[in-house]
Amino acid sequence: MSNKRRPKILVFSDYYLPGYKSGGGMRTIVNMVERLSHKYHFYVVTRDHDGVQDREPYTTVEIDSWNDIGQARVFYLSRHNIGATTIKKLVEEVSPDVLYTNSCFSTLAIYLLKLRRLRVIEDRPVVIAPCGELSVGALELKKSKKQIFLNWAKLIRLYRNVIWKASTKLEADEVLRMNPKEPTIMVAPDLPSDKIFPEYSFESKPNKAPGRVKIVFVSRFHKKKNFNWVIPILTRLNGEVLVDIIGPIQDWDYFQETEHLISELPENIQVSAVGPVPHESVCRTMSDYHFFICPTLGENFGHIFLEAMAAGCPLLISDRTPWLNLQEKGIGWDIPLEEPEAWESALQECVDMDSEGFAELSKKSRAFVTDWLSSPELDSETESVLDHAVEVSRRNAAVA
Template sequence: MQSTAKKKILVFIDWYLPGYKAGGPVRSMANMTGHLSGEFDFYIVTRNNEYGETAPYTDTIADSWNDLMPGVKVWYCSEGKASLTVWKHLIKTTSSDVVYINGVYSPKFSLLPLIAARLRRFKHVIVAPRGMLAGSAINVKKGKKQLFLKAAQWLRLYKNVQWHVTNQAEAEQVRQQIDPQAQTTIANNLPRKVTTPFTPVVKAEGTVRLCLPARVAPEKNTLYAIQCLKDLPGSIQVELDLYGQIYNQAYWQECLAEIELLPANITVKHKGFIQPEEIPATIKEYHALFLPTRGENFGHVILESFMAGRPVLISDQTPWRSLKEKKAGWDLPLEEIQQFSAVINELATMNQSTFDQWCQGAWQMGQESANDVALLDQYRKLFGVKLVF
């Protein structure tokens, strides 16, 4: 059991609810508050606009605390209002016990809060890298990021900071990129609080319906996913539906060119964007999730698929490993594209009975993750709550 004192957590994050387009970090924070807002008071500081947009939200009060739900207040910062002075003021007036910073590269919502906490001699600062120290993430705008990381090391910017990492690999990334002696605490990302009952789906031999609910982007390997389909046998029918934002039109044109080359028995469609709360029900309409991603710190949509009772076909660049042993899916090396094609063919030729076993395996994995009491205790320890058993 945790102590009865309700601590205050001041969170800085670039985007938060009602936004959703920033993906994983928003979902991670929403899940955290969903599970723990009864035990902690969360004060979340974020932008007053959606990711990729400049127009402010229409249903928020800017530059003031908004009551989002019991235990969660949100400060929606107007464009141009973020400053050291404001952040120092919020740290002081909230009387928070913890300053929790999401990410490392954002000047306004990662760097400024860290400096503000330093100037106020704040002791308990937690930084969550959110996968931003992985090699695949650093390689995007590589020069700027490497320069920043070297400066952070030289200035000892993260001295005495506690790092919230989701697995041992991320802890190693922090020690490699920031400080060999960095203090890290492992607490994997929390799932959605609500679980869903197992729902079967009809599976005819020779056909398979796949979905890829992620933005159309090189990081998610959309083009690779399409290329996995081109050499499948003509005896099977395969549908792949893409759900996600298209930010890079040049990349999407490459995808369209590959789609044009696919044989008649393979269909790929872009179905637009769906709201996060629609993802579980959408996944249930398909036979499997297909996400040959180049790298995920967690992969919320993968867990959503497990919770929906659908197996996944993913790369080995996520924390979800050894899935075949649990009959929950497949995690394959990207260097072996023919292995992805082989599994798609295997899925297509499965009969209902065999397929149901894989769905049950996925659902069981989702249930275990969604009801992990020990994981909640890891968060309590992260925030400095002494547990009494």
């Protein structure tokens, strides 16, 4: 860009650092700031706590004030300060070139879009990254509530003239299905960290003996991740199977069903809920397991899949993610949920696998992530989205 001043990007994200319990949408924002702060000046407006289930305010940052967190300026909103008046004040204070939100449905995003639609704030370009919220699986959860909201949003043209950042072509199609009147959609993959688990060594992996396997599930635990679906399949496996669930419980009703299903498992199958671990410990924790499992109903990206492979864990996932043809690559399995027999076969293969076979898959998984992270296109595609929004902002300012 000819103007040497770094453009200001004001991001609205429900959760941010120092939190770690809210999932991949937050990690994408963290990674975007880390990777692109040399080119853009990032401001982040977020809540003062870590995720839906943890409402305790942070004690290591100033609440209702700006903080320097890494390469970003971050404002942590207390519960009583979340509202249109505060958001309007912050937008005016920062005077950004671009507004950015990683949700269609969050309270912060809705306040922002309503203020813009009512022309209470200047009509700056808005980039929306839906982060999987518009997938078929996600829309099935709280379906009636979401459909009422989307109908209302269409009625008042809440998303008029926004720039949609889809992480995949599939997500671009989901945006188009929701808003078929030729919206501006740009595809850019979610940004991972520039390095994942650089200290990893295959020698740290547990020994893989035929007839025994350690499998890990790492995610926020709720219905969309579909873990309970796989439990009846586990009961049909021969051999000793250990599966640990790592992550915060976000749907306790769903987890009660999980506990009931676990209680009926045969003795050779052990499934345990370990709870959350800090993000900086996730990869090291996963390196203690052989395989990663997630029969998800849908993911727009899936940072945890990259982290699992970086920890030497081949994947056992559904085919409702961008990570496909895993078996051809020798790094796992992506299996339709409509084929439970194929899941059983793949899982039994994992149980029966010997150390030599596992070493090959594990090392290929790690190599795949290392190669993928080295692609120069990762940064450039997100930069293209932000540069387009900045250019729109400057054109609008010139006309005004």
